[in-house]
Amino acid sequence: MKPSTAETVFGFIGRKTNRILKDINDVSRLINNTFYWSFISPLKGRAIRLRATITEMVKVGYNAIPIVSVIALFIGIILALQAAYQLKRVGAIIYVANLVGVSLTRELAPILTAIIVAGRSGSAFAAEIGSMKSAEEVDALVSMGINPIRFLVVPKLIAMMIMLPALTLFADFIGILGGFLLSITELEIHPYSYFQQTIRALGIKDIITGLIKALAFGVVITIVGAYQGFKVTGGAEEVGRRTTASVVTSIFLVIVIDLFFTTLFYFFA
Amino acid sequence: MENAIEVKNLVTHYGDVQVLKKISFAMPRGKTTVILGGSGSGKSTLLKHLIGLLKPTSGKIEINGRDIAGMSEQEFNEVRKRIGVLFQGAALLNSMTLADNVSLPMREHTKLEESTMQIMVRMKLELVGLSGFENYYPSQLSGGMKKRAGIARAMAMDPEFLFFDEPSAGLDPITAAGIDELILKLRQAFKMTFIVVTHELPSVFTIADHVIMLDFGEVIFSGTIDELKASDNDRIRMFLERKAEKEVYSPEDYFRIIAGEE
Numbered sequence: 396m397k398p399s400t401a402e403t404v405f406g407f408i409g410r411k412t413n414r415i416l417k418d419i420n421d422v423s424r425l426i427n428n429t430f431y432w433s434f435i436s437p438l439k440g441r442a443i444r445l446r447a448t449i450t451e452m453v454k455v456g457y458n459a460i461p462i463v464s465v466i467a468l469f470i471g472i473i474l475a476l477q478a479a480y481q482l483k484r485v486g487a488i489i490y491v492a493n494l495v496g497v498s499l500t501r502e503l504a505p506i507l508t509a510i511i512v513a514g515r516s517g518s519a520f521a522a523e524i525g526s527m528k529s530a531e532e533v534d535a536l537v538s539m540g541i542n543p544i545r546f547l548v549v550p551k552l553i554a555m556m557i558m559l560p561a562l563t564l565f566a567d568f569i570g571i572l573g574g575f576l577l578s579i580t581e582l583e584i585h586p587y588s589y590f591q592q593t594i595r596a597l598g599i600k601d602i603i604t605g606l607i608k609a610l611a612f613g614v615v616i617t618i619v620g621a622y623q624g625f626k627v628t629g630g631a632e633e634v635g636r637r638t639t640a641s642v643v644t645s646i647f648l649v650i651v652i653d654l655f656f657t658t659l660f661y662f663f664a
Numbered sequence: 665m666e667n668a669i670e671v672k673n674l675v676t677h678y679g680d681v682q683v684l685k686k687i688s689f690a691m692p693r694g695k696t697t698v699i700l701g702g703s704g705s706g707k708s709t710l711l712k713h714l715i716g717l718l719k720p721t722s723g724k725i726e727i728n729g730r731d732i733a734g735m736s737e738q739e740f741n742e743v744r745k746r747i748g749v750l751f752q753g754a755a756l757l758n759s760m761t762l763a764d765n766v767s768l769p770m771r772e773h774t775k776l777e778e779s780t781m782q783i784m785v786r787m788k789l790e791l792v793g794l795s796g797f798e799n800y801y802p803s804q805l806s807g808g809m810k811k812r813a814g815i816a817r818a819m820a821m822d823p824e825f826l827f828f829d830e831p832s833a834g835l836d837p838i839t840a841a842g843i844d845e846l847i848l849k850l851r852q853a854f855k856m857t858f859i860v861v862t863h864e865l866p867s868v869f870t871i872a873d874h875v876i877m878l879d880f881g882e883v884i885f886s887g888t889i890d891e892l893k894a895s896d897n898d899r900i901r902m903f904l905e906r907k908a909e910k911e912v913y914s915p916e917d918y919f920r921i922i923a924g925e926e
Binding site for chain 2: 530535
């Protein structure tokens, strides 16, 4: 018997809803377990894997320093140029320091670092966990009584939560250095007054809000990468697809969360 | 003969499709039980349930008289320490050396000294004929060596039960025979219960003490190897004599059969 149109439509809606509910359930369970194994179980004497965490920190943080430096330096220069273009007309060129300093620390350094790290490490997490899943390595861990979240995700999460703010702070400095270099040469601002102006413009709050964002981005990138990795059921082709999805989703979520935090800081800070 | 594992009225689903249809059987302790069956018979699904990777829809799986289907994850982790599994592709962690792979369960579950662990690792690798390969990575090994290393890791905690998922899959006949011999050797040396999932007949005749045969999600045979050879069941005869299916399935037929709508 062929199903009626109404049955087809409702069936479609129902199946879609079920799938979305299942996804939400899976994500919440992953988040719940990850935080349990990261922060609750160490208190119960089940320590996190320190050596693996350090290895991940090197991969996530230290190895990203060259690319983050270059991009932050260029963004600092670009910001200074764009700011000078407007400020020159009103004779307020010294305010280039304010613009570069504030927009970098509050916004651009966290988000650019997060996007670079999502592309470098978020994708690597998805690919690593995904290929382990398809090679039954995750099943092997479970069968040995080793929780795959504790074993695989927790070191990555801790590494990300430490290294993404660290990289952001680093990008703050390099970006400001970029703006500084352009200003003292091309814009002919005196180095000391640029330095003074930056100090005056920047509050500790600007840097802290940027770092809070970076911390949240780190969590999001790890969870998305791990989620996509664990979702792999097939072979190499699916690992590729999930890796792409992890990058796209993390960048999207990073921007959504950025919007959320920026609004929050705007109204309450 | 005492039973180590008893499965009672096990029903499992994959999505909406019923894979195992209320099957019951027992596996004797200290023997090698082979779970035999063609592709799509549900034997891999059964193995995943026996080692607790999947939860059944209904029915009981009793290991040493305790139902694992109803256990919490924590309780079952205790059982897992007494179970070793060799996966089809060996499933060694590629980022670690063989020594680290083999010592991983000990590192996670025991507080042994590093030096003790190294000795144990050497012993386990020696046992499977891989001494001297401690510092090799899995990617540097051949298929047969990976499986041997997988067996060494499965035996790291001196388990009571050793499960093998298609030990000869993807191996040439000579290497596969080597793995069979290793299984026989281990079986003589240790008082373990072996459960081997396979469809390789030569392997079955070499290693099996007890055979369970699955066909389309049902147990069609349970008994000794001689009883299997003497059976006059059509499906078993086809399997043993390596006869092709009468007609080729269309996708619709295949789905109907695995969905159980004859």
